[in-house]
Amino acid sequence: MQQVIILHNQIPSDAPEDVLDILRQAQWIAEILTEKGYATTLLPYSLSALEQLEKSVVVFNLVDSAPKEELLSYLVPGILESLHLRYTGCSLSSLFLSTDKVLAKRLLSEHTLPTPALYSKESEKGLYLIKPTTQDASVGLDEQCLVEHDRVQAVLREKEQEVGCPCFAEQYIDGREFTVCMYGTKEEAHILPPYEWVFNDYGQNAKIITYDAKWTENTFGYEHITAKYTHDEADKALLQQLVQISTSCWNVFDLHGYARVDFRVDDQNRPYILELNANPSFYGFYHLAKEWLFSFEDIVLFLVEHPHVS
Incomplete structure (x- = not known):
């Protein structure tokens, strides 16, 4: 029986909601893999614990950034490679490039992929x-x-x-916001259908997805932003463009595993890449699977069956 180690952050007693969510996702993935016949173990990150692992295991890497641990998210794959352990998700180089958002934006610009302009004193007003x-x-x-x-x-x-x-x-791009989830190997990416974040009854409020909108119940954003998974025929060309740009992102960042691209679309239907998130949460993948009637569990299995091999 293949053993899978679900590696996650250390979770302190005063952890904020986004860090607590890492543990919830680790438990969720463990349940799925256990039901599929894998032997699973949840493991909080520590170098000494990793050094004791058998080389036959697959490490399902869920270590994400947390307060005072911002470097862990991209360093862990390098540590796993140095220990000759197989692991899921994106590599050190891909995570490093995407985790530094300024570096990522410069890389996107170098490849003529649209992204909002960086501020400088000489930037246009607005x-x-x-x-x-x-x-x-x-x-x-x-x-x-x-x-x-x-x-x-x-x-x-x-x-x-x-x-x-x-x-x-x-x-700031004032307009619609879309997300594209994707997974695969360096040779082939599977791009899932884009979905839109709808700002309901926002009026004059700033249309941005804040921390509270994502994580804090009973706040305005949390209660007024909803995901829309189906689209009108008029959006067909736009959605195809989002898929094409996401495929380019997969190649530019040399991805292997899973990732998410967040877009803004202005009033002239021009898309801009807000950021590329390597090793994101799985909620988008899960809800897309429910909406489009494919298996989320198969995506999890794909990741385990196509690990990085050092």
């Missing part, structure tokens, strides 16, 4: 969105992050003190 450079799960993102050009530098400094890490600003 609204800019301030984000932490290396955080995911919308950590640090709130309504105060959306500012006019002349306030960017002051708010940048405030936000960096608040979140304790470097931040950057990019041009």
Whole structure:
């Protein structure tokens, strides 16, 4: 019986909701694999524990960034490779390139893939969105992050003190928001149908998916943003373009495993890549499987059956 180690973050007693969710997903994946006949063990990350693993195991890598552990998300694959352990998900190089959002945007631009312009003093006037450079799960993102050009530098400094890490600003694209989930090997990517995040009854509120909108119940964003999985015929060309751009992202970032691309689409139907998230949460994959009647469990099995081999 193949043994699969579900590797996740250490979960402190005061862990925020996005970190607690890592453990929930680890337990979820373990249940699926156990039902499919695998021997599964949940393992909080530690180097000493990894050094004791048999080389025959497959490590299902769910280690993500957490407070004071921002480097772990991209370093863990390198550690697993150095220990000659097979593992799921993206490699060190792919995670490094995608985890640093400024570096990722420059790579996208080099390959003529559309992404919102980075702020500089010479940038055109208008609204800019301030984000932490290396955080995911919308950590640090709130309504105060959306500012006019002349306030960017002051708010940048405030936000960096608040979140304790470097931040950057990019041009705000006012429009629709889409997500594309994908998985596969370096040779072939499986691109799942794009879905849209709908901002219901937002009025004059800033249409951004904040940390609270993702994680905090009874907040305005949490209750007013919904996912839409089916689309009108008028969106067919746009959806095809999102799939094509996502395929290009898979190749540019040399991905193997699973990933997600987040888009904004402006009022002229032009898509912009907000970010590429390697090793994202599995909720998008799961809901797409329910909507389009394919097996989410088969995706999990695919990842275990196509690990990185050092």
